[in-house]
Amino acid sequence: MKDDQLPGQRRCATGNRYALPQILVHWLVVLLVLAQVWTSGGIGRSHADHIAGIEPASYDLLLHELHTFGGLAIFGLVVLRILMRLVFGAPSAPRNVHRFIQMLAVANHLALYAVLLALPAIGLLARYIDFDIFGPVHVALTRLLLVLVAAHIAAALWHMLIRRDAVVSRMLPG
Ligand code: HEM
Numbered sequence: 805m806k807d808d809q810l811p812g813q814r815r816c817a818t819g820n821r822y823a824l825p826q827i828l829v830h831w832l833v834v835l836l837v838l839a840q841v842w843t844s845g846g847i848g849r850s851h852a853d854h855i856a857g858i859e860p861a862s863y864d865l866l867l868h869e870l871h872t873f874g875g876l877a878i879f880g881l882v883v884l885r886i887l888m889r890l891v892f893g894a895p896s897a898p899r900n901v902h903r904f905i906q907m908l909a910v911a912n913h914l915a916l917y918a919v920l921l922a923l924p925a926i927g928l929l930a931r932y933i934d935f936d937i938f939g940p941v942h943v944a945l946t947r948l949l950l951v952l953v954a955a956h957i958a959a960a961l962w963h964m965l966i967r968r969d970a971v972v973s974r975m976l977p978g
């Protein structure tokens with residue numbers, strides 16, 4: 805292992821950038837996570853209608869189903885990402901980034917993977933096993949995801965605008 809690399813980081817088979825399938829799946833998951841936020845609105849409305857004794861709108865029920873399938877798709881794509889990560893690796897950090905910052909980045913990525921796997925699993929438990937117990941856990945995990953993604957985007961902006969290094973471009977095709 806080179807001295808600027810942490811465990812789990814190694815030069816990609818495709819050079820010092822992510823492989824194209826890794827890049828495509830990264831951005832597909834971003835789009836699907838945004839779609840999950842949108843479809844979750846249908847869950848809240850259909851539950852409110854149900855409690856009020858009103859028949860939920862079929863549009864909201866459709867969003868409900870899309871939320872379930874979108875979540876399962878994210879789960880599958882995250883498993884695929886982890887497998888690709890094991891096969892292709894990840895580019896090493898730029899040389900002069902402090903080791904503590906590198907460790908924060910690794911922790912952020914690991915936590916993102918863990919939350920993206922836990923959210924669909926807990927979501928299924930909330931929908932099919934016990935809404936009162938698992939619903940609040942699912943909602944709490946969505947807040948944790950928000951914090952992790954905010955930190956992730958802040959780090960991307962730091963690389964792009966302040967350090968002006970190539971970290972963001974290696975997650976872009978081309
Ligand atoms: C990574 C995948 C997922 C993401 C990002 C996600 C995101 C969200 C969001 C943002 C909410 C709204 C939280 C709020 O009320 O403020 C929500 C609610 C909910 N989601 Fe998901 N979700 C995912 C997967 C799933 C799956 C697979 C299911 C299973 C069927 C599911 C079931 C639910 C349920 C039942 C609620 C309502 C919880 C409640 O109001 O207590 N989710 N989800």
Ligand code: HEM
Pocket residue numbers: 830833834837838889894895909913914916917920953956957960961971972973974975
């Ligand atoms: C839902 C939103 C997002 C999620 C869940 C997410 C998740 C992840 C994960 C898990 C990794 C680690 C890849 C690995 O090495 O295995 C990663 C890397 C990366 N992401 Fe995101 N990401 C999101 C949004 C974004 C956004 C909006 C940007 C750009 C502004 C971005 C830029 C990057 C970059 C540049 C890397 C590579 C970092 C490096 O090489 O050290 N991501 N992302």
